Amino acid sequence: MYLSYLLPPLAIAGLATALAIIILLAERYLMDYGEVELKVNDKLYKVKGGSTVLSTLKQEKIFIPSACGGRATCAYCKVTAVKGFGEVLPTEAPLLTKEDLTKNVRLACQIKVKNNCEIRIPDELFSIREFRARVDSITDLTYDIKHFIFRLLSPPEIEYKPGQYIQFQSQPYGDVSDSVYRAYSMCGLASERNQVELMVRLVPEGICTTYMFKHLKAGNEVIITGPYGDFYLRDSNRRMVCIAGGSGMAPIRAILLAMTPEEIARRRPIFFFGARSRKDLFLVDEWREFEARHPAFKFVPALSGPEPDDDWTGATGRITDVVAQFVPDAKDCEGYLCGSPGMLNACVEILCKLGVDEEQIYYDKFA
Amino acid sequence: MQEIGAFVIFFASIFTSNILLTNFLGMCSYLSVSREIKTAWGLGIAVVFVMTITSIANYVVYYNILVPLKLEYLEYIAFIIVIAALVQVVEMIIERTSDRLYASLGIFLPLITVNCAVLGAALFLIIRKYDFYQSLAYGAGSGIGWMLAIMALAGIRAKMSRRSKVIPALEGPGIVLIITGIIALGFIGFSGIVQIN
Amino acid sequence: MTSLPDRPVKADPKLFEIEEKLRQGNYLKDENRSLNRLLEDDAALIASLNMDMAFVISQLDMFYKEASEGLGEPVLLENSYEVSFREDRGKIACPWGDKFFAPKAVVYARNIKTGATLRFSVLGLHMLKRHGFFQGQGSPFRLEPKELKSFFEL
Numbered sequence: 001m002y003l004s005y006l007l008p009p010l011a012i013a014g015l016a017t018a019l020a021i022i023i024l025l026a027e028r029y030l031m032d033y034g035e036v037e038l039k040v041n042d043k044l045y046k047v048k049g050g051s052t053v054l055s056t057l058k059q060e061k062i063f064i065p066s067a068c069g070g071r072a073t074c075a076y077c078k079v080t081a082v083k084g085f086g087e088v089l090p091t092e093a094p095l096l097t098k099e100d101l102t103k104n105v106r107l108a109c110q111i112k113v114k115n116n117c118e119i120r121i122p123d124e125l126f127s128i129r130e131f132r133a134r135v136d137s138i139t140d141l142t143y144d145i146k147h148f149i150f151r152l153l154s155p156p157e158i159e160y161k162p163g164q165y166i167q168f169q170s171q172p173y174g175d176v177s178d179s180v181y182r183a184y185s186m187c188g189l190a191s192e193r194n195q196v197e198l199m200v201r202l203v204p205e206g207i208c209t210t211y212m213f214k215h216l217k218a219g220n221e222v223i224i225t226g227p228y229g230d231f232y233l234r235d236s237n238r239r240m241v242c243i244a245g246g247s248g249m250a251p252i253r254a255i256l257l258a259m260t261p262e263e264i265a266r267r268r269p270i271f272f273f274g275a276r277s278r279k280d281l282f283l284v285d286e287w288r289e290f291e292a293r294h295p296a297f298k299f300v301p302a303l304s305g306p307e308p309d310d311d312w313t314g315a316t317g318r319i320t321d322v323v324a325q326f327v328p329d330a331k332d333c334e335g336y337l338c339g340s341p342g343m344l345n346a347c348v349e350i351l352c353k354l355g356v357d358e359e360q361i362y363y364d365k366f367a
Numbered sequence: 368m369q370e371i372g373a374f375v376i377f378f379a380s381i382f383t384s385n386i387l388l389t390n391f392l393g394m395c396s397y398l399s400v401s402r403e404i405k406t407a408w409g410l411g412i413a414v415v416f417v418m419t420i421t422s423i424a425n426y427v428v429y430y431n432i433l434v435p436l437k438l439e440y441l442e443y444i445a446f447i448i449v450i451a452a453l454v455q456v457v458e459m460i461i462e463r464t465s466d467r468l469y470a471s472l473g474i475f476l477p478l479i480t481v482n483c484a485v486l487g488a489a490l491f492l493i494i495r496k497y498d499f500y501q502s503l504a505y506g507a508g509s510g511i512g513w514m515l516a517i518m519a520l521a522g523i524r525a526k527m528s529r530r531s532k533v534i535p536a537l538e539g540p541g542i543v544l545i546i547t548g549i550i551a552l553g554f555i556g557f558s559g560i561v562q563i564n
Numbered sequence: 565m566t567s568l569p570d571r572p573v574k575a576d577p578k579l580f581e582i583e584e585k586l587r588q589g590n591y592l593k594d595e596n597r598s599l600n601r602l603l604e605d606d607a608a609l610i611a612s613l614n615m616d617m618a619f620v621i622s623q624l625d626m627f628y629k630e631a632s633e634g635l636g637e638p639v640l641l642e643n644s645y646e647v648s649f650r651e652d653r654g655k656i657a658c659p660w661g662d663k664f665f666a667p668k669a670v671v672y673a674r675n676i677k678t679g680a681t682l683r684f685s686v687l688g689l690h691m692l693k694r695h696g697f698f699q700g701q702g703s704p705f706r707l708e709p710k711e712l713k714s715f716f717e718l
Contacts, residue, residue: 007436007438008438008441011432011433011436011441011445012441012444012448015445015448015449019448019452020452022452023452023455023456026455026456026459026460027459030459030460030462030463031462031463067654071585071588073656073657073659074655074657075665085466086466086467087467088467089466089467090470090471091470094657094661094662094663095657095663111466114463114466175593176590177588178588182654183653183654201652203652204650204683205590205704205705206652206668207590245636304635304637305638318635318637340652340653341651341653341667342635342636342649342651342669343635343636346635364653403578406578
C-alpha cells in the first residue's frame, strides 16, 4: 500500500543518485591528471596536471606577463609550446598572429598542462618575482599624474635595470569585479632596492589607474611583479637623446639618475620633455638642479600649446620640431624614448631623419 | 515496428522522418544558431553526440528500470535527468580528450540539455516500441538529420545575408521559418525511398 | 564544467560568450537587456531616428584619423569641428574576438557652432563600425544614438 506511494519518488531519487555517482566517478577519474612533468626551457618541473600553463607556472614562481588575468583578452602571456599541447584553441585563435602560428606561440592562460610537455619562455622571465609591498606615499605631480612609492615587504629587495617596468595588480572596487594587471615603468633610484617608485597618469575610465588614484591609500598592501622589459641604458660612447611625454618621464628618470658623473660627461645626455601647457609640466626644478650638477646634461622642456598666462619663454612647438631644432645633426646619437604610441612613432621618424640608426633607438613596447 | 531494420530506421530518420523538419523539434537553437555555418556545425556535432548516447541510455533506463517497476509514467522526469547527467559526463570526456573540441563545443553542450529534440527522440523511440538496435539507429539518425537541417539552413542564411533583400518585417525568425517550411517540403521528395511510422 | 546559461535559449550562443566578455570589460555596465536585445533595440532606434549611420561612421573615422595626427594637440576640421586625441600605452583586444587590437585612445570632439561635445574610444568606434554595437547603458564610452544625431545636426 505505502510502497505504491513511495516507489515513484524512491525510483527517481535512486536514478538521480546513481547518475550523481557516475558524474562524481567521472570527475574523479577524468579530471585528475596526476603529477606530470613540465619542461620550461631546460628546467624540469614536477607539477599537478589539469591547470593552465599560466597558473601552473605561477605555482612554480615563474611569472608570465599578463594584463587580463587569464581571460584571453590581452594576448601578453604568449609562450612557445614545444610539445605536449594540441591544436590551437578557438579561444586563443583571435589573439594569435600568422607569425605566432608558424612559431607555435600560444597563450599560456588557455593551454593546459595535461601530460608531459615542454614550453620555451624568454630567460629573463625566470628572474621575475612577485612582491608584497606597502604604499609609502602618494603625491600629485600634476592634475593627472601621481608619484607612488611602494616599500617592499617580501621579498624585501628588488634588483632591476633602470628603465625596466613592473606589473601592478589592482583589486576589485565599485563595479569592477576583477583584478587586472597593468605595466608601469619604475622611476626611482635602482640602488634603493627596498622600494619601487612609479609615475602614473590617470587613464580616462581606466580600470587600474582609477583604482590607484581613487582607492589606494598610504599604508595599503599591494602586489607587484617584476622586473620586466628590455628598455635600459646600452653601453656605448654615443650621445643620448632622451624624449618623453607625460608619465613617460619615469624610465628616463630612472636611467639618468643611475648614471655615474663620468658616464654623464661621456654620453652628454639631452632630455626633451614634451607637454601641452605649464600645468602638464612637473619636476622641472629637480631637472634644473641635475643640470647644475652635471654640466654635460641638458634638460629641454617643450610646450606645444602654452596658455597665455603661462609666461612661457622656453621651447615651444611640437616635440619633434623642438628635437630637430636642438639636435640638427644626430648621427652620433642614441635615442631613448618613452610616451604614447603616437608620440613614439613620430619621434622615431624624426630621429631617423636626423641621422640616428633605427637600431639605436630604444623604447618600451610594453609587450 | 519490429519488422523494420535498424539501417532503414537510421536512413529514414535522417531524410524522410527528419526530427526537425517533420516534427519541428529543437526549433529554438535551430533558429538562433543558424546564422553561421561554423557555429551551426559545432552545435550539430554536439547534438549528434548527445542524441546517440542519450537514446541508448534512455532505452536502458526505460526498459530495465521503469518497466519492471511499472513506473512508465515517470519517463519524462527520468529522461530529463538522464540527459542532463549524461551531458555533464560527455562534457568531461571531451575536456579530457580534446581541448579543441571542448573549446568549440563548450558553450553548446549545456544548451543541448534543454534541446527538445533530444527529449523528443527519447520519447519517440518508446512510443514506437523500437528495440535496442533500432533505438541506437534512430538516435544517431535523428541527430545527423538535425545537423543536416541546421547546416542546410545556415548555408542558405549565409548566402542570403550577402545577396538577398528581405522585407524588414520578415527579417530574422520570420524568413527563417518560411525557409524551413520550404526545406521541409523539399525533404518530402525523399519519402518515396523509405517510410517509417 | 560550464554551467547552464541563465537566459532563454533564443540567441546565438556565441553572443553569450561575447556578452560575458563585454560585461567583464565594463562595456555593458548598467545594461539590463541581453546583448542580442540591445543590438536589436539600437538598430531599431537608428532606423526610427532616420540617421545615416554610414555618414556618422565616416565622420568619426575622419575625426580619429585627423586627431591622432595631432598628437594631443587640438585639430581644427573645416572650421566646424575641433578634435583632440588622448592616447595611453597598451592595447585592448576587441572582445568580439576579431583580431582587432585597439590602442588605448580616446577622441574628443567639439562642434564649434553648437558647442556640443562628443567623446569616443577607438575601440568603441571599431565596435560600432564592425559589430553595430553602441555599448550598454551607463557604459563610459556608450555612443548614444540621440547624441550622435544632435552632435552632427542630422
